[in-house]
Amino acid sequence: MTTFSLNGREVTVSSEDDTPLLWVVRDELGLIGSKFGCGAAQCGACTMHLDGEPIRSCVTAVSDVAGHKVTTIEGITGPVAEAVRGAWQKLDVVQCGYCQSGQMMAAVALLSGTPQPSDADIDSALTGNICRCNTYQRIRAAVHEAAGTLKG
Missing domain, CATH: 1.10.150.120 ([2Fe-2S]-binding domain)
Incomplete structure (x- = not known):
């Protein structure tokens, strides 16, 4: 189980620790704005923010975001x-x-x-x-x- 903040809301997911964040957000949590492009952090289609900094979510393990703030295109505000x-x-x-x-x-x-x-x-x-x-x-x-x- 991994708990993190997603677009200002705390979520807990039961994915394997090494599951890419992109798949968790898209497949488990239903937010499909971030796209799969290459799976190798080379194209940027999967860019999300981790504590305000851009990351490639296709190569970021969900366990790496535990306790952090993740923002997707659906959650950017201000x-x-x-x-x-x-x-x-x-x-x-x-x-x-x-x-x-x-x-x-x-x-x-x-x-x-x-x-x-x-x-x-x-x-x-x-x-x-x-x-x-x-x-x-x-x-x-x-x-x-x-x-x-x-x-x-």
Whole structure:
């Protein structure tokens, strides 16, 4: 049994300790916003936050999050999350959408620590989040748009 906070709510799961967090969240807890892409922490589609920091949930054992706070795309809240969502919609970032929950989770983490990022900051923070539709220019523009919204 593993107990952790998921999107602000304490949950206890009975999965094997080495079960990837992604499978627990999707299959046991029914939150399907985080996607399976590669299973090797290379694509970023499964990005969640662990105590506010982005992680690859496909290679994070559920036992590693015991007693910690996990946030999925369904649970991000607050001004940064709203600015990111708004920018993604305003700039029509999504093409197929498969990678976008991971992209948005990375963007929220970046803007939470670096409210006015440079292109280099954005590229660094989102490195490893692969977009097979190649919307990188729109993603970068949306992070800048969200930063502008936060600036006021």
